[in-house]
Amino acid sequence: MKTRPNILITGGRAPVALELARVFHGAGHTVFMAESLRGHLSQPSAAIKASFVVPAPRQEGEAFFAALKKIIIENKIDLLIPTCEEIFHVAMWRDELPCAVFSEPLNKLDQLHNKWTFVANVVEQGLSAPETMLVTSRDALFHAYSHWREIVLKPTYSRFASRTLIMPLLQQASSTLKFHSNAPWVAQGYIRGKEFCTYSVCHNGHITAHTAYPSTFTAGQGATIVFQHVDHPAIFQWVKTFVAQNHFTGQIAFDFIQTPEGKIYAVECNPRATSGAHLLASHPQFVEAFLNPQMDCITPIDDSSHMLSAAMLIYGLPAAFKKKNVKQWVKTFFTSDDVIFDLKDPLPFLFQFRSLLSYMKIAREKGISPIEASTFDIEWNGK
Numbered sequence: 224m225k226t227r228p229n230i231l232i233t234g235g236r237a238p239v240a241l242e243l244a245r246v247f248h249g250a251g252h253t254v255f256m257a258e259s260l261r262g263h264l265s266q267p268s269a270a271i272k273a274s275f276v277v278p279a280p281r282q283e284g285e286a287f288f289a290a291l292k293k294i295i296i297e298n299k300i301d302l303l304i305p306t307c308e309e310i311f312h313v314a315m316w317r318d319e320l321p322c323a324v325f326s327e328p329l330n331k332l333d334q335l336h337n338k339w340t341f342v343a344n345v346v347e348q349g350l351s352a353p354e355t356m357l358v359t360s361r362d363a364l365f366h367a368y369s370h371w372r373e374i375v376l377k378p379t380y381s382r383f384a385s386r387t388l389i390m391p392l393l394q395q396a397s398s399t400l401k402f403h404s405n406a407p408w409v410a411q412g413y414i415r416g417k418e419f420c421t422y423s424v425c426h427n428g429h430i431t432a433h434t435a436y437p438s439t440f441t442a443g444q445g446a447t448i449v450f451q452h453v454d455h456p457a458i459f460q461w462v463k464t465f466v467a468q469n470h471f472t473g474q475i476a477f478d479f480i481q482t483p484e485g486k487i488y489a490v491e492c493n494p495r496a497t498s499g500a501h502l503l504a505s506h507p508q509f510v511e512a513f514l515n516p517q518m519d520c521i522t523p524i525d526d527s528s529h530m531l532s533a534a535m536l537i538y539g540l541p542a543a544f545k546k547k548n549v550k551q552w553v554k555t556f557f558t559s560d561d562v563i564f565d566l567k568d569p570l571p572f573l574f575q576f577r578s579l580l581s582y583m584k585i586a587r588e589k590g591i592s593p594i595e596a597s598t599f600d601i602e603w604n605g606k
Contacts, residue, residue: 228301228514231255231294231322233309235265235274236578236597238531238562239496240306241571242504244270250510255298257291259309259600262577264563267570273298279600280312288316295322304513306474306496308382311336311603325513326473327494335475335494336603338409339379345489348468350461352489353411353480360402367410368393375411376400380604382493384445385595389413405605411490416482419455420447421462422499423475426516428467432509433459434502434523438478440530440539440555443594445478448534449555450562452502452523457487465489474500501529501562528559533575 230247234240235258244254248270256265256274266274275294278286291313294300300322305313313320314329326332334340338355345352356367358376367374376396377387388396390413400408418438423430435455438447458479466475476497478490502523503509511518535556543552564572585596 227251227253229253229255229299231257231291231298231300231303232265233257233291233303233305233313234307234496234601235271236260236263237307237496238264239498239500241265241268241270242500242562243304243306243496244268245565245568246504246509252510255294255300257294259287260578260581262574262581264571264575264578267574269568269570280309281600281602284312284315287312288319291316292320295320302513304496307601308495308598308603309601310473310495312601327471331469331471332494333603333605335469335492337379337605338377338381338491339407341492342409344469345465348465350465350489351487353414356410358400358402358408358410361397364396364400364410365393368396371410371412373413375413376408377411379407379409380602382445382598382602383443383594385443385592387444389444414480414482414488416480416488419453419458419479419481419487420497420499421458421477421479422497422503423462423466424512425466425471425473425475427472428470429516430463430466430520431515431518432503432506432512432521433462434499435459436499436502440535440542440552442531442534442538443592446534446594447498448531448539449528449559450498450502450530451528451559452526454522457485461487461489498531498562528555529562530555530559531563532556532559532561533563533579 230252232240235256248254253272256271257277259277259279277290280287303322303324310326314326314332317324339357342352342355358364373390375389419435420438421435424432434452435458436450440449442448474496476493479487481487506521506524508521543549582593582596585599586593
């Protein structure tokens with residue numbers, strides 16, 4: 224690969240994709256973007272040489288692959304970096320794409336994304352995860368309720384905890400869950416504690432960049448919207464062990480719960496980019512972490528707080544009123560840097576509501592939430 228390879232980033236709707244485009248551009252690379260959502264967040268960025276609209280990966284898989292292949296050939300792309308759940312659709316065609324792809328093959332990604340097979344992997348490695356049952360029938364649901372007094376239920380394929388049921392009554396769970404052979408649920412015992420998220424860049428089991436941050440404010444039940452690095456040796460050792468034993472290459476993220484006694488449990492895995500990248504973006508070696516498999520692991524250079532300010536206003540503020548922690552919200556909001564705003568590249572911040580309006584339109588058409596609409600055309604729910 225040449226000194227400054229041409230980079231193609233997919234998933235431009237995500238703030239993390241915009242962040243990666245900016246850091247690669249700042250390091251002297253020529254950056255291109257491919258995205259199926261028109262008017263997406265990253266589209267007007269000065270960091271991007273060209274932004275291409277591609278077919279929806281979930282609904283038009285073969286056309287998506289053909290469009291990517293054409294973009295790669297015509298623009299002499301050296302490295303493709305997926306960011307969101309389109310990574311699964313990219314990985315399906317990985318070996319047929321004429322450039323390097325910073326991703327594992329689909330089967331490996333799928334096993335980590337699936338909440339049941341992920342827990343099985345964790346247990347096999349001798350690491351900690353909540354006790355979990357696969358729920359494929361009403362009898363299995365009743366068995367889970369007989370096993371735990373407090374329970375969490377979630378589909379094996381889901382994101383942002385958008386369909387997660389936390390300590391539901393049996394009657395609520397029984398009426399909510401629809402059992403299909405290709406769409407099972409998992410049940411876990413509810414664990415009280417503090418929530419943490421991680422993000423790492425990896426090469427064949429070696430971590431070159433890593434951060435951990437507490438989940439304080441979220442959009443809905445699951446998507447963290449404020450990010451501040453913390454040094455957490457126990458979580459880093461867990462991630463380091465898992466990544467090494469799975470020989471993982473790519474971007475990977477985990478959600479953890481730490482009990483009051485200090486015990487950590489890995490709740491789920493996102494084998495893709497997540498918002499932790501915002502905490503590493505200011506590090507001078509962050510781009511190198513993607514390109515140099517041998518470099519030592521870097522962590523954020525400071526513990527400054529970052530946020531998605533629009534999400535803090537739309538989701539964080541109402542939740543703060545409901546939970547009666549408005550004082551914490553005010554302090555966080557006025558001491559955190561917005562991850563989208565950049566004086567040198569202002570247009571994504573100024574036009575960010577275009578994509579939010581697109582999500583609202585999709586949500587109305589499909590009868591789903593705006594958060595679910597944000598991944599409607601790219602999400603992966605198994606083969």
